[in-house]
Amino acid sequence: MNKAKVIILAGFLGSGKTTLLKQLLMEERQKGTKPAVLMNEIGAVSIDSDAVQGDVPLSELLNGCVCCTLQDQLERQLIILCQQHQPETIYIEATGVAHPVDILDACLSPDLLNYIEETVIISIIDSPRWLNRDVMSIQSKMLLSEQVKHADFLIWNKTGELSAAEKNQLQEDQNRLNPNTSAVMTDFSRIDAEIIKNLTSSQKGNHEPAALGRQLKVKSFVYEFNGPITKESFENWLRQAPDSIYRMKGYMQFIGEKGTILMQYSYGLPQYEPEIMKKPLKVVIIGEGLDVELLRGQLEKLS
Numbered sequence: 340m341n342k343a344k345v346i347i348l349a350g351f352l353g354s355g356k357t358t359l360l361k362q363l364l365m366e367e368r369q370k371g372t373k374p375a376v377l378m379n380e381i382g383a384v385s386i387d388s389d390a391v392q393g394d395v396p397l398s399e400l401l402n403g404c405v406c407c408t409l410q411d412q413l414e415r416q417l418i419i420l421c422q423q424h425q426p427e428t429i430y431i432e433a434t435g436v437a438h439p440v441d442i443l444d445a446c447l448s449p450d451l452l453n454y455i456e457e458t459v460i461i462s463i464i465d466s467p468r469w470l471n472r473d474v475m476s477i478q479s480k481m482l483l484s485e486q487v488k489h490a491d492f493l494i495w496n497k498t499g500e501l502s503a504a505e506k507n508q509l510q511e512d513q514n515r516l517n518p519n520t521s522a523v524m525t526d527f528s529r530i531d532a533e534i535i536k537n538l539t540s541s542q543k544g545n546h547e548p549a550a551l552g553r554q555l556k557v558k559s560f561v562y563e564f565n566g567p568i569t570k571e572s573f574e575n576w577l578r579q580a581p582d583s584i585y586r587m588k589g590y591m592q593f594i595g596e597k598g599t600i601l602m603q604y605s606y607g608l609p610q611y612e613p614e615i616m617k618k619p620l621k622v623v624i625i626g627e628g629l630d631v632e633l634l635r636g637q638l639e640k641l642s
């Protein structure tokens with residue numbers, strides 16, 4: 340049996356991992372190659388799995404993080420994917436709070452030696468968030484740095500609006516933290532898929548174990564809207580919502596607008612896309628130290 344290459348897509352909540360995955364899968368489809376996807380989401384409801392078309396084998400690990408509580412399950416799911424589908428490449432989309440070295444650790448398990456050729460870590464960084472990371476908790480800042488430090492390849496994403504000085508800062512930070520890694524600056528994770536295909540791991544066997552106690556106190560909860568609300572009330576709520584909400588994604592309906600929309604929120608910005616299918620109006624909210632009851636109460640009052 341041919342062994343698979345594993346590509347770990349790491350990067351903080353909302354940095355652009357799914358955006359990249361969609362493009363890579365489109366490229367695979369055009370080339371007629373055989374990918375598989377293992378998707379891990381911190382919330383109890385999967386929103387990103389729609390990014391993977393039906394004919395691509397997909398394994399989902401929900402409601403936890405593969406780098407801590409779900410490590411054994413990651414190993415098992417990788418074996419099942421390899422045995423059932425013999426993929427050439429397996430993309431692991433990690434949760435935004437996963438430490439890449441822990442995922443790498445799971446992939447280097449002796450039980451996977453017969454199935455996996457090599458494992459490459461790509462870190463996708465939300466560049467504006469990176470530049471403003473001082474407002475985040477110490478643990479979140481550490482995690483962001485670790486995601487930069489341990490990457491085999493770095494994608495500085497969301498750089499479209501950055502000044503030359505800010506881009507220079509990113510370059511300096513990379514030189515300091517991970518000088519030997521190649522990197523690109525992108526918008527909407529747009530990158531030549533060949534670059535990704537040709538990446539090799541720089542960490543064969545000599546990666547450092549991740550520091551203990553780095554796990555964040557990230558909480559997620561699912562809020563279900565009873566029906567449509569006004570966009571204005573939602574955006575007013577967003578403006579006063581705590582900065583420690585790092586990510587929201589899910590389905591909503593706005594009064595006066597037709598159909599369901601997919602709402603995505605990361606680093607202060609909501610984005611809306613029309614959704615063709617009818618979906619339950621559930622939104623996953625992820626953050627640190629969230630007062631879930633308070634937030635629920637506020638959302639219930641939106642109309």
Ligand SMILES: Nc1nc2c(ncn2[C@@H]2O[C@H](COP(=O)(O)OP(=O)(O)OP(=O)(O)O)[C@@H](O)[C@H]2O)c(=O)[nH]1
Pocket residue numbers: 350351352353354355356357358359387434435496497498499525526527528586588603604605610
């Ligand atoms: N403005 C801007 N938005 C972007 C860019 N790249 C991605 N986005 C948007 O940012 C949001 C999050 O992107 P995703 O690709 O879902 O991020 P992710 O890393 O998969 O998110 P999680 O899986 O929740 O951690 C989406 O609304 C994207 O459309 C970019 O370069 N610029």
